[in-house]
Amino acid sequence: MVLARALLVVVALLAQPLGSRSGDAGAGDLHPVVLVPGYGSNQLEAMMTAAYEPPAPACAGAADHRWFPLWPNHAAMRDASQVPCFADQMSLVYDAGADDYRDADGVATRTPFFGSARALIGWDRLVPRLEGMGYRDGETLYAAPYDFRYAVAPPGHPSAVGDRYFRDLGRLIQASRLNQGRPAIVVAHSFGCALTYQLLLSRPLAWRRRYVKRVVLLGPALGGFAAGMYALSAGMDYGLPNVTRPTMLRLARSQQSALWRLPTPLVFGDRPLAVTRTATYSARNMSGFLEAIGFAEGVRPYLTRVLPMWEALPAPMVPVTSVIGFGVRTPETYVFGTDGLEGEAEVLYGDGDGDINMVSLAAVERWSEVEGQVFKVVRLPGVHHDGFFSTDFAVKSIIAEISEAGESLEHIGVVSCQQKCSD
Known part of the structure; x- marks a missing residue:
């Protein structure tokens, strides 16, 4: 019944013209919450x-x-x-x-169960907490799963799957029409942060301010991350047994979203990310890296469909809370030996959340300097990129941010969970 109700709500949202509203029954005093999962949390x-x-x-x-x-x-x-x-x-x-x-x-x-929290993998500690606060699946609580192999593209380039997802996600955020006109709180994790951010930029400012109360970004990687390069070099096995190298490379390189993981020049600059005996690759010569690993066919989509979307990080001009983990050893530079980029690499580590480098996690903090942009960052010591929904004090912190989002947020600040979330 819950899933059926959620699907009926999604159908109603997709069918309604912009700006229309339907009653306020069952809305209570809650702003609707839309959950946008990370890469592996989609079915x-x-x-x-x-x-x-x-x-x-x-x-x-x-x-x-x-x-x-x-x-x-x-x-x-x-x-x-x-x-x-x-x-x-x-x-x-x-x-x-x-x-x-x-x-x-x-x-x-x-992607099954669009609109329902049933769609999510690994959010089973957060969703019951929200339900305990009065949120109801398909009424005030929604989920926006997606086909994580795809992404979107800049203007002038087609993206059939990505454009369809943006249309559906945008309509879901407009669930305020079913909740006394209250704007939505959007909670996104990992790759979902990148998609949510690009959706906001693609919508008029009036739309953002009308329908979005606050965006809570969990582990945002809006500048890519070093391990994204290594995945294209070594491949991905998805945790499966006995996967051959050609199969791992196919799984990694055929997906549109793989190029979105690459470190961006804006955020990483000239930092050495992959080093061989004859060359050093940074975010500024990513085309050379793609050619060197034998993925020349990835150069064109990278240059035309990915890089233009990440040449700048303009503030979205809606209230944002960035929740990040730190103090976890995170791959920062890969040093390859005699076998070059096809061989094993020695990994040099730096700060981050275990997957995402701190320079990328902190990239959004420049928004605090933008006039009119409400921004807050919450730092969670020792929380891994995959630990937002399994670490108790991280779950408490997320719940606290969602609760606070129902109130006015007029300050800009940095909160350490060591003081805020230990109780």
């Missing part, structure tokens, strides 16, 4: 069509044409024979002629 389902040519007979779902879980993929985690199937079905295709990304031939995908 993804797939179905094989008649055009699909499986790479192996064992490929699940290739014959019955039914929807099945693509991510998380427990079948591939239990059975190594399913790994080639997973890689084949999970990989995207960049169509250079169309200048856009799409699923592989014969593969259809979808």
